[in-house]
Amino acid sequence: LIDLDRAHLVHPVASYRTHEQLGVRVIASASGATVTDSTGHQLVDGFAGLWCVNAGYGHESIVEAAAKQLRTLPYATGYFGLGSEPAIELAAELAKRAPGDLNHVYFTLGGSDAVDSTIRFIRYYWNMRGKAAKDQFISLEQGYHGSSTIGAGLTALPAFHAGFSVPYAWQHKIPSHNVYRNPVGSDPAAVIAASVAQLRQKVAELGGPERVAAFYAEPIQGSGGVLVPPTGWMKAMRDVCRELDILFVADEVITGFGRTGPLFACSEDDVVPDFLTVAKGLTSGYVPMGAVFMSEHVYQTLADGAGSSAVGHGYTYSAHPVSAAVGLEVLRLYEGGLLENGRKAGARLMEGLNSLKNHPLVGDVRGRGMLAAIELVVDKEKKTPFPAAAQPSRRIFDRAWNNGLVIRAFADGVLGYAPPLCCTDSDIDAIIQRTKLTLDQTLE
Ligand code: PMP
Numbered sequence: 001l002i003d004l005d006r007a008h009l010v011h012p013v014a015s016y017r018t019h020e021q022l023g024v025r026v027i028a029s030a031s032g033a034t035v036t037d038s039t040g041h042q043l044v045d046g047f048a049g050l051w052c053v054n055a056g057y058g059h060e061s062i063v064e065a066a067a068k069q070l071r072t073l074p075y076a077t078g079y080f081g082l083g084s085e086p087a088i089e090l091a092a093e094l095a096k097r098a099p100g101d102l103n104h105v106y107f108t109l110g111g112s113d114a115v116d117s118t119i120r121f122i123r124y125y126w127n128m129r130g131k132a133a134k135d136q137f138i139s140l141e142q143g144y145h146g147s148s149t150i151g152a153g154l155t156a157l158p159a160f161h162a163g164f165s166v167p168y169a170w171q172h173k174i175p176s177h178n179v180y181r182n183p184v185g186s187d188p189a190a191v192i193a194a195s196v197a198q199l200r201q202k203v204a205e206l207g208g209p210e211r212v213a214a215f216y217a218e219p220i221q222g223s224g225g226v227l228v229p230p231t232g233w234m235k236a237m238r239d240v241c242r243e244l245d246i247l248f249v250a251d252e253v254i255t256g257f258g259r260t261g262p263l264f265a266c267s268e269d270d271v272v273p274d275f276l277t278v279a280k281g282l283t284s285g286y287v288p289m290g291a292v293f294m295s296e297h298v299y300q301t302l303a304d305g306a307g308s309s310a311v312g313h314g315y316t317y318s319a320h321p322v323s324a325a326v327g328l329e330v331l332r333l334y335e336g337g338l339l340e341n342g343r344k345a346g347a348r349l350m351e352g353l354n355s356l357k358n359h360p361l362v363g364d365v366r367g368r369g370m371l372a373a374i375e376l377v378v379d380k381e382k383k384t385p386f387p388a389a390a391q392p393s394r395r396i397f398d399r400a401w402n403n404g405l406v407i408r409a410f411a412d413g414v415l416g417y418a419p420p421l422c423c424t425d426s427d428i429d430a431i432i433q434r435t436k437l438t439l440d441q442t443l444e
Helices: 002-008 013-022 060-072 085-097 111-128 188-205 233-244 265-269 296-306 321-354 393-402 425-443
Strands: 027-031 034-037 042-045 104-108 136-140 171-174 212-217 247-251 275-278 290-294 362-368 371-379 414-417
Touching: 042 425, 060 321, 085 104, 085 290, 085 321, 104 111, 104 296, 111 212, 111 247, 111 275, 111 290, 111 296, 136 188, 171 188, 188 233, 212 233, 233 247, 233 265, 290 296, 321 362, 321 371, 321 425, 371 425, 393 425
Parallel strands: 136 171, 136 212, 212 247, 247 275
Antiparallel strands: 027 034, 034 042, 104 290, 275 290, 362 371, 371 414
């Protein structure tokens, strides 16, 4: 398998080097929060695949829901006014639970095209409201909003930009709230005030609110290193956007579906965005699907304008009935105990990670619910980033793997955790104990 993989399977570009120099591991099967590789080695999946298998592996009822839908109707398009039962039901069930008046749901295949769709919808929205000059977009440093060519410009990871003149001239960034390394210090009020001032300043630089279409934020920045803003940050940014008539997009591709506790992190933040994007936990990774929620005023504008303007947007696999059937079953599982279990397990995870704070390598512990990170440093006082050149993060990933733990090892010494919500106490304890072992080995 590994030879065939090398010869033929193209991995995500960010993994090329890993693939060529460090080899490939084949995951053969999984159950609950445990994955087994092709050599029989068992590991706790502390990262739920790629922050997505929120429900855990091996739910027969999800398999049944997919199989039943495959037999009944494996495909239906949403074009030409057509639809399918599971897609309509899923949209209705999600709208019922979404914050505020996010009553309208557009289904995509994953997170990147959900973000791309918002860019398009937002441009249409302002055009239809006679404000075509509002065409500038703002997001955060250390943000991640997908890998498609357009969405990648909102993403702030340089590796996703090379060679494409991305970010485009209309895509702008303001600094992250990054509480651990914020130049204004870690006082919540100071961090919030700094972000608000930076947003206002950026809007002014771009020619004022009449030029700015939208601001994008993740309730917790995921791929940037699990950066948790202070309580009230999302609300403060939302309020500025409302005041300036700038659309606010909450990207909940990671934070949605129980990752931080509730179905949507925005509910906890007391924020109703104009758009909310999800993917990953929507189908718990069993089949691909993403979605864009839009608020009543956005939908009404788009619906009113759609007949009169040249607008076009849609995918062959939008609202795929099999994905929708899986989404409905996954939602039933979340509400049948998984969210509750995730909240308990998340408290245990945070407590366990906090107990590692005194470890000589641990500079910061942060997270909310089942989304967490520890940031390794060489010098705690100076917050000197880890790893040193001799300790690439892949080495830490490998060590954890050998210790029976899958984590995300970010390049800058941040270890990321996003375990399935079905974790038992002993899964969480194994994550903590294997992390400690891995850190001790890293220190040696
Ligand atoms: N937005 C956020 C916040 C994400 O974390 C991701 C993926 N990690 C995406 C968008 C893109 O989603 P996908 O990989 O499903 O295209």
